[in-house]
Structures are given as structure tokens and as C-alpha cells.
Amino acid sequence: MNNTINFSKSTSFNLPKRGQSEFRFQIIGIGAILLSLAFLIWLIITVIFGSMGAFKHVEIAIQVDLTSKNVNADDVNSTSFGSIMKSGLREQFPDVKKRKDKKKLYKLISVESSLELKEKVLDNKDLLGQKVKIWVSASDDVSLYVRGKIDASLPEDQRKITDKEISWINNLGANGQIRTKVNWGFFKNGDSREPEIAGILAALVGSTLSLLVCFILSFPIGVSAAIFLEQFAPRNRLSDIIEVNINNLAAVPSIVFGLLGLSIFLGYFDLPRSSPLVGGMVLSLMTLPTIIIASRASLQAVPPSIKEAALALGATPVQAVFHHVFPVALPGMMTGTIVGMARALGDTAPLLMIGMVAFIVDIPKSILEPATALPVQVFLWADSPERAFNEKTSAAIIVLLIFLIVMNLSAVLLRRKLEQRF
């Protein structure tokens, strides 16, 4: 045995080597965390910067002739607003003669612009009989160019916009006929084939309706199942099976629930395809296990003394649970439900299975009409070849993430409230 003790850093016990290995180990841990965070930041920054353009809307002003020569004031609907716009463009650029060039010229403005003009006229009949300057949506490529997303220094055949078109746009710009404003249409419109018109509202409504159905179905069922399992279920084989079963359901891939929905809700019960009703039903199946597990945890957290106090006063077990245990556990159950529904909101695969992937222009008015959902909209736009849909996808992701943040935030606030009570 050594007779002196030495505690200093360098002598025995391999201390320098062990100190280094300790240091390395901690660096690995910090590195892992930083790497994950860096990935998260990379993702979020990519999406945010990618989405910027989608919130801007480029418009072109065109002098249109709405005199009686072109429009019959008594029958506005029969008017060809498209040709009015085209002649407006031709007047501005009288040099354009060739058929092919004319076609290019017309493509400066959105395909949907004739509809926009029509709506403006219907809104304001005073425009009739005048020659006025009207602002309409620019086409997606023009919009990209005006916002500097197309590199004009590239050779002509490598960009989506020709030198000629650029000279027209510059001409319009010099005359103050191009403006950029906030793209409110993105929040007001449904989907469209034209990126400059396409909006998120239909998907937002579709998601909201599906989540409503999901909540109405899964919350009462989930909570009462949890109350039964936690408070009344006899300890036997059946309740064990139910327990294992619920844990497994929570881990079943979501696409399998979609297959169930396709085969049973659509195939067997013949419910309307693509509808928020079926979407909500499928999502509720997925959410159910989460709600049951969270609700049981919440019930377990209620001190047993509360129930015992009620029983000691002569309440029946059912009364004791519903009068005393349930109200205390309710905020926790709500929190679990919101968290589960937030996950359902982001889930895409099962909705693809039941046909909520259709192209929907109109805002759904009931849970039986065909609809799409936010994450599906992201999927659809991400798949579209037009470059302008790229920024739409990012913008739709932002809307989806904000929706998610709002839901999770409300869950956190609920939990805070719960914590104050104990």
C-alpha cells in the first residue's frame, strides 16, 4: 500500500488520459445536440425564406375599353373579358405583330385575369362605358421575374422568360403599370392550376372540418374508455388485452389507418370519398389511442384521497369518479387530446388513401363535400412542376406550422393551468 496520498492532477490513476476521454465524451454529447438543432434551423430557415415570395402578389395595370362597343351593360355575363384584356395589351404594344409573339404578350397576365376583370365590373357597374386602367394578376413567370427570382443574366434558352418578354415587362414597369402588394388572395382562395391565384383557404377549411369531426368522435370515446380502464375495469385477461392493444394501436403506421378507412368507410359503408367526414373518422381512429393513454395518465395523477373522501361520504363509485376525479383530470385530458389532434393535423398519408388528395377549388361548405387538407395541399403543391408553386408550398407549410403552434401552445397553457391547481 502506498503510504502517501496524492490528489493532484497528473500523477497516478491514468488521470490525464481519463480527463481527455471525459472531455471527448462531453463534446460528443454537445455535438449531437448542436447537429440536431442545426438541422432544425436549416429546415426552418429554408422554409421561411422559401415562402417569402408567396406572400407577395404582382399586378399589371391594363387600359381596358369597357364602353358599350365591348360590353353590353344589360348582359355583363356574356361579355368576353378575355378579348377586352387582350386588345388592351395590343394597344399598349402596337409593334407586336406576329401571332406567336401576341400569344406571348397575352401570357404576361394571368389566365384567371379575365375573371378578375369580370368580378371588378360586376362589383362596380360605374366602370361600364369608360376606358379605365384596371389592375389584374400577373402570370407566375412574370411575377417571379419582377420579384427578382429569375436570373436575367442566364442565356435566354435556360430561363422561363424571353428577352422580348423582359423588354415588355420593363416597358410596363417604366410606365408604372406594375405593382407588388401583399397577397391576401393566398388566404382567400382555394387551390388553382395557376400558382398566382392558388390559395390555402380550401385546405384550411378542410383541415378544420376534419379536425372537428375527429374531436367530436375521439374525445368522448377516448375519455370514457380511459375512465373505464383506469377506474372500473376488473383486473382480468380482457382488460390486459385491451391495454396491450391500445399501446400497439398507438404505434401502428398511420397509412394502415388510411387503408382501413378506404376499405371499410368508403368500400363497405359507402361514405362520400374525399370528404372531411371520412377524413375526420380516420384521424379519430389514429388519435384515439393517444387520447386514451394521455387521459389515463391524467387520471392516475389525481390523488386517490379525493376519490376515497367521496366514497367515505357515501357516494357511489360512479358518483365519486364523475363528481370528483373527472373534473380534476379534465384539463390533462384536454391537453392530451389537443396534442393528439395536432399530430393528426400534420398527418398526410391516411388522407391520401381516402382520396382527400383531389384538386379542390371550392371552399367546402359541409363535412360531406370533397375537400383537401393542409398537409395534403403541401404534398400536392410540392409535386407541381411550376416553379412558382415551390414558394406556395413553403407558404402552406408556414400556415400549417402556425396552426400547429397555436394548438400546441393552447395545450401548454392548459397544462400550466393544471399545474397551478396542484
Next chain:
Amino acid sequence: MEAPIIQAKNVDVFYGEKQALSQVNLDVFEKQVTSLIGPSGCGKSTFLRCINRMNDLIPICRFEGDLEIDGQNIYHPAVNVVALRAQVGMVFQKPNPFPKSIKENVAYGLKIHGLTNSKSSLDDRIEWSLKAAGLWGEVSDRLDEPGLSLSGGQQQRLCIARAIAVKPRVILMDEPCSALDPIATAVIEDLINEISKEFTIIIVTHSMAQAARVSKRTAFFHLGELIEVGRTKDIFTNPSNEKTQNYITGRIG
């Protein structure tokens, strides 16, 4: 009397704002058993855990004063806790063998500190430790079985074997028998007597009878202060302080 191996001078310990020890001055002498007694919450375990700096693990714990082992202040910045703990071992309240084999439990400290350089010397040291802990006869034929398969008393002796395997100068024992039955306790107490010939032992105990049986010197703590320290015989038969008197006669505690 020879010079003390451990000297505590004006030791204060705080948990956040709360003071757990105040102005403790205590000398511990080599190769004998010193027991720390006192009512629960008196700071005796806190003091014990200061001696190998296990309190460092509690973020809010703060140490002030001077605690010297072999003339070196163990709270000096140049001190390495690993080297310190390799020479000041510890046995805990509840037996806590690692979920490994009996052999690996004893070999653990030797391996991490690189104290043996061949397999045969490792085996020799394991045998020596288990013999010293009085466990060899019971486990020599099943060294590869898990440490957790032993009985409670055997597990605690395994933990003692694990601690003495690295041949520390000091062994700290924090109520080592509180989770054991009386028979296992008696075995451990004999063992403590036996190994005190080789090691300096400080034992925290809630049992005055145990302190009287195993230790040569006893220190009595009360409300974070060291009230009295002296030869065990004197403390129990002729305490100089009234509080000690009250404690050993059962009036406080």
C-alpha cells in the same frame, strides 16, 4: 497520540440558502473506526459526503472551510476528485452492487484506475478483496453470477469488497447496515472491526449501540454542529455536553 489523517477546520456547508453544517472541527485518526452519530438531519451524512466530495454532485451544495487529508486540502482547485475518490472509498446505505457479475463488481475500480496490469494479478486482488470482506467462502465458486443474486447482507459485503479492492486510505460508510437484518448487521460489524486494522474508517450510524460496538472514537452532531467528539467509551459513559447526554439517554433524537 499520532497526527490525524483527516483534519476538518471550520467547515461550513450550505444547501442553497440553508446552512447544513456550521464550523465543524474534527480530527480523524488512521487505522481506526470513527463513528458519526446524531439525530436525523443533524448533518452527519453531509459531513461524511464532504470527505470524498460526493456533495459536488448536488448543484446547490456549497462548501466553505478547510478539509485536509494527509495535510492536503481536498477542496483545493488542483485536487482531482477522481484521484480523491480512488483513495477515499465509500459504502452506501442500501447495498448497490452494479448489475454485473460478482467478479466484475470487485474488478470495476481496479480496471477504471488501471491498478492491475495482468489478469492473474487482477484475480489475486479480487480474491484478496472478497476474502477481506469475508465473502470469499460463500461466492468463490460462483464469481460469474450477478451481484444482484446475493442476499442483502452479502450484497453489502460485496460493496465493501468493491470499495477495498482499490486499497483506499479511507473508507466512508453511510449507515451501511440500515437496510439489513440483525444477523447480517452483526456480520458486517465484525467485518468493520477486522478491516479497521488496514483502513481508516468513518461510519455514520443511527444506532448508538452500533457506534459503541464498532468504533474507537465517536463524534456527536446536532443541528449541523459538532457537539462533542472523543473516545467512544467516554462519550457514552461520561459525556461532557448536556446535549450529548440528552441524546444518548433518548431525550432528543
Next chain:
Amino acid sequence: MADSKLNLIKPVRAAWIDRCIIIGLGTTAGVAILVTIGIVLSLLTETISFLERVPLQSFLFGLEWSPQTAIRSDQVAAEGSFGAIPLINGTLLISAIAMVVATPLGLASAVYLSEYASKGIRDWIKPTLEILAGIPTVVYGFFAALTVAPFIRMTGGQFGLEVASESALAAGIVMGMMIVPLISSLSDDVINAVPQSLRDASLGLGATQSETIKKIILPAALPGIAGSLLLATSRAIGETMIVVMAAGLAANLSLNPLDAVTTITAQIVALLTGDQEFDSAKTLSAFALGLLLFLITLVLNITAQWIVRTYREQYD
């Protein structure tokens, strides 16, 4: 007082109402079973009619997947075109890449957070990492397809490597990042379940913290960690959107992470979106794949849960 005797008989009506309520609650608990039965039945019936057209062994062991050939009604499911092996291969390849990425990152961050980080740091970092788990997978798919895949292709190109534009690597890496918080939080729970007394024993012997973690805590937590890795693998195998968007549909039988492969889930989506005749072998094969997926993940989940439960009982 007219009647001073204690009445110890329960009122009949209250007992009856209680019974009804309890039975009602029990019925809702049965819904969970009903869902499982629904899944199994719907998948099984369609799979059986699929197997009437395509024999089981050519589905399970066939090396070629090209469901397009069965579109024409006179050419029902030519032998070999419904072989699931390329899909299983692709699924496992991408899941393996994901686990290779996620396991070290998830474990290392769990260890650091539970053993080293101060409470203040943990309270910030943990929820931030959880955001990774909360982001919808369709967002990861978009990110994988439009940012990570081109990035990998470009990087690979600089080293003279031929990288497919829909490489397994891109999908796998992004999926791995998505799984990091799952592994991290499950392992965190498992590591925290290791009793403090073992840490004390090791530190008390003079082990450094990293020695304690490597030699005591991780071995003790190993079964629980294995369980969480199995759960994470099951999650990776069942993940759909990332592979649909980033992995594509090329049913290559390849183990090269730079090649394009396809997965079970991506094929199910491809088979069932768009127009479909309900009774064709092509459509039915999606359900057979669904059943295969369900069974694989079920086995993984049950094993994982069993391991974790046995592990927890050890320290209770």
C-alpha cells in the same frame, strides 16, 4: 325518530344506474379492440383476394416489382411482377440509414441532457428538440426532396460519385433527423430509470462521469435502449410521406445508399392514389403490402414493449 335502525341496503335504482354507466364506459373501451379487428379484417380480406391472383411465394419472395403490367385485363398479374422483395429491401435500406443517423445522435443527446446538462439548459433544449418530432412528415418530405437531395447530389458530384436524384441517402438522413427526438426522449426515460445508487457507487469509487455512463449506466439501461431503438425502427419502417416525396418509385434491388429505391409505404400510396379499379390485382396488392407492413411493425412494437416492460420491472 321513527326509524332509528341503520339501513345498510343500497338503494336499488342507484345501483342499476351505476351498472349501466359502467357498461357504457366499458363499451367505449371495446372500440379500441374493434379498430384492431377492423384493421386486420379489412387488410386480410383484400389480401386473400389478392393471393387468389398472385401466389403467396411469388409475392413474398419475388424479386421484381412492376404492378403496371397488370393493368390490362387480359394480362392478369404476370408471374414475378408482384414480388415484394425490392420494396422490403428499399424499406429496410432507408430505415437502416435513418437508424444509423438517429441512433448516435439521439443517444448522445439523451446522455448529455440527462447526465451533464444543468436543469436550465435541459428545460430549453428538450422542448426545442421535440419540435423536430412535431413537424409534420410532409414538411420533411418537401425538405428532403427539394433541399437535402440536391445538396447530397451536388456534394457527391464533387467527389465524383453518381448520386440518384431520389437517393435512399437523402430520404434516410432526413427520416433519421425526424427520429432523433423519439430515440432521445425514450432513452432519456430509460436512463433516468437507472437508480441513482448505481451512479453514486461508481462515482464513489473514483470513476469519472463518462466512465460511469459507459460502464455502468448504459449497460444497465441497455435492454430499455434496445426497446426504444426497436420502436424507432418500427416508426421508420411505417413512415410514409418522406419516402413518397423523396424516395420515388423505382423498385431497384440495391443496397447502395446513393441509388434510388422505393418502399412499401411509397408503393401503397402510388397504387391507391389516382384512379383505380377496386378489384384489380394492382389495387389489391396495396392491401397485401399494408398487411405486410402492419405485421412487421406489430412484431417490432410488441417485442419493444415487452423488453421495456421487463426492463422497468427490474428496477421497480
